[in-house]
Amino acid sequence: xxxxxxxxxxxxxxxxxxxxxxxxxxxxxxxxxxxxxxxxxxxxxxxxxxxxxxxxxxxxxxxxxxxxxxxxxxxxxxxxxxxxxxxxxxxxxxxxxxxxxxxxxxxxxxxxxxxxxxxxxxxxxxxxxxxxxxxxxxxxxxxxxxxxxxxxxxxxxxxxxxxxxxxxxxxxxxxxxxxxxxxxxxxxxxxxxxxxxxxxxxxxx
Amino acid sequence: xxxxxxxxxxxxxxxxxxxxxxxxxxxxxxxxxxxxxxxxxxxxxxxxxxxxxxxxxxxxxxxxxxxxxxxxxxxxxxxxxxxxxxxxxxxxxxxxxxxxxxxxxxxxxxxxxxxxxxxxxxxxxxxxxxxxxxxxxxxxxxxxxxxxxxxxxxxxxxxx
Numbered sequence: 001x002x003x004x005x006x007x008x009x010x011x012x013x014x015x016x017x018x019x020x021x022x023x024x025x026x027x028x029x030x031x032x033x034x035x036x037x038x039x040x041x042x043x044x045x046x047x048x049x050x051x052x053x054x055x056x057x058x059x060x061x062x063x064x065x066x067x068x069x070x071x072x073x074x075x076x077x078x079x080x081x082x083x084x085x086x087x088x089x090x091x092x093x094x095x096x097x098x099x100x101x102x103x104x105x106x107x108x109x110x111x112x113x114x115x116x117x118x119x120x121x122x123x124x125x126x127x128x129x130x131x132x133x134x135x136x137x138x139x140x141x142x143x144x145x146x147x148x149x150x151x152x153x154x155x156x157x158x159x160x161x162x163x164x165x166x167x168x169x170x171x172x173x174x175x176x177x178x179x180x181x182x183x184x185x186x187x188x189x190x191x192x193x194x195x196x197x198x199x200x201x202x203x204x205x
Numbered sequence: 206x207x208x209x210x211x212x213x214x215x216x217x218x219x220x221x222x223x224x225x226x227x228x229x230x231x232x233x234x235x236x237x238x239x240x241x242x243x244x245x246x247x248x249x250x251x252x253x254x255x256x257x258x259x260x261x262x263x264x265x266x267x268x269x270x271x272x273x274x275x276x277x278x279x280x281x282x283x284x285x286x287x288x289x290x291x292x293x294x295x296x297x298x299x300x301x302x303x304x305x306x307x308x309x310x311x312x313x314x315x316x317x318x319x320x321x322x323x324x325x326x327x328x329x330x331x332x333x334x335x336x337x338x339x340x341x342x343x344x345x346x347x348x349x350x351x352x353x354x355x356x357x358x359x360x361x362x363x364x365x
Contacts, residue, residue: 003364007307007322010300013293016222017236184245 070128072096073136074151081124085109090121094128132170133190143185145204147174152204159183166201175201208259210247217260218243221267223323227315228271230286230308238274242267264324265334268316275312299360306356314349317342 001009064083069076082093091109098104108130110122136144142155147169157165163178175195178188195201218239225238242263253259286308295301307315320326320334328346332339353361 003362004322004325006300006303006360007318009296010303010307011223011319011323013295013300013304014219014223014226016218016239017232 066124068094068124068128070094070096070125071132071146071148073134074146074149076149079128083124085121088119088121090123090127092124092127094124133174135185135188137185145176147190150204154204157202157204158185162202164201165204166198167204173198206253206255208253208256210243213246213259213263214243217263220260220324221263224264224316224319225267225271227308227319228268228312229275232289234274235271238267238270241270245270261326261330261334264320268335302360303353303357306353309356310349310352314345314352317345318349318353321346 066081066083068079068081070079071077077096080095084091084093089109089111091107093105093107095103095105108127110127110130111119112122112126132146132148134146136146138144142153143158145152145154145165145167147167150167150169152165152167154165158178158180163180165176165178167174167176172192175191175198176188177191178185221239221242222235225235225242226232229235229238245266246259246263251262253262290301290305290308293301293304295304307318310318316335317331320331321328326334328339328342331342335342350361350364354363
C-alpha cells in the first residue's frame with residue numbers, strides 16, 4: 001500500500017458532523033462571528049503559540065495564579081492567569097468573562113527572540129497584549145476593528161476599497177493594511193508610528 | 206460557470222471538513238468552517254472555469270476561515286483532540302497511528318501533507334491554493350515526510 005492510499009484510508013474516518021444549511025434564517029440563529037489576528041510582520045521578535053491546549057487539560061495542570069488586565073474587543077477585562085511556563089516558553093492559561101456570562105479559557109504561549117538569537121519566555125502581559133487588537137466580522141456582515149480601547153466600524157471603508165487605515169491608540173499612531181479578495185479580508189498587517197506613505201492612510205475618527 | 210450549492214455540499218462537505226480539521230484540530234470549529242464556506246459560495250456571484258476550480262476555491266476559502274477561527278480568542282475548542290480521536294472508527298491501529306502522527310505535525314505541514322496525499326494536488330496546485338511558492342511547498346512536504354518517517358518508521362515509505 002502506498003503512502004497516499006494509507007493516508008486516505010486513515011483520514012477517510014473524518015466526516016462533517018451536521019448538515020450544511022445556507023438558509024438565511026438558519027444563519028441568523030447561529031449568531032456566529034469570526035475574528036482575525038494581524039499577520040505577523042517579518043522579523044517580529046516573538047513566536048506565538050496560541051491555543052495549544054484545551055481548557056479541560058489546563059484546568060487539571062494547575063500553576064502559579066496571577067491576574068492580568070487586558071483588552072478584548074475594545075473592552076478592558078481582568079483575566080485570571082495560570083502560569084505553566086518552562087525555561088524557554090511562556091505558557092499561560094487565561095480565563096476571562098465570556099459574552100454570555102460564562103467564563104472562557106484559552107491557553108497561550110510564546111517565546112521572545114532577541115536580535116542576537118537569544119530566547120526568553122514571554123510574559124503573560126506580553127501575550128495578553130497580542131489580543132488587544134482584533135478585526136471582527138459579525139454575522140450581519142459588518143467589520144469592526146478593535147485596538148485597545150478604540151473600536152471602529154470599518155465596513156464602508158473596506159467596501160469602498162479603502163484598505164489603508166490609521167488611528168491613534170495606546171499612545172501610538174497605528175497603521176493598518178488590509179489584503180482583500182472578492183471583498184473578503186484575507187489578512188492584515190499592523191504597523192506602529194511610521195510607514196512609507198502615511199498620507200495614503202485614511203484616519204479613523 | 207456556477208454549480209448548485211447543494212450538489213457541491215454533497216460532493217465536498219467531507220473534503221472541506223477534513224482540511225478544516227487539519228487546521229483547527231477540532232470538529233466543532235471544522236463544522237463551523239464548512240458551514241460558513243458553503244454559505245460564502247452560495248451568496249457570492251463569482252464565476253468559475255470548472256468544477257475543479259470551484260473545489261480549489263472552496264478548499265482555499267475553508268483554510269483561510271479555519272486559520273481565522275484558530276486565531277480567535279473565542280474559538281470553540283470544546284473537545285481535546287485526544288478525546289475526539291477515540292470516537293473515530295479507524296480500520297486499523299496503523300491508520301490511527303498515522304492519523305495521530307499527522308495531527309502532531311505543525312499546522313503548516315499538516316495542511317500541505319493533506320492537500321498532497323488526500324486531495325491529490327500537485328506542488329504547483331498547492332502553492333496556488335496556499336498563496337505561496339512551489340519551493341516553499343516542497344520544503345514543507347519534505348520536512349513533513351521526514352517527521353512522519355521518524356515517527357512511523359516502516360509504516361511510512363520514502364516516496365520523495
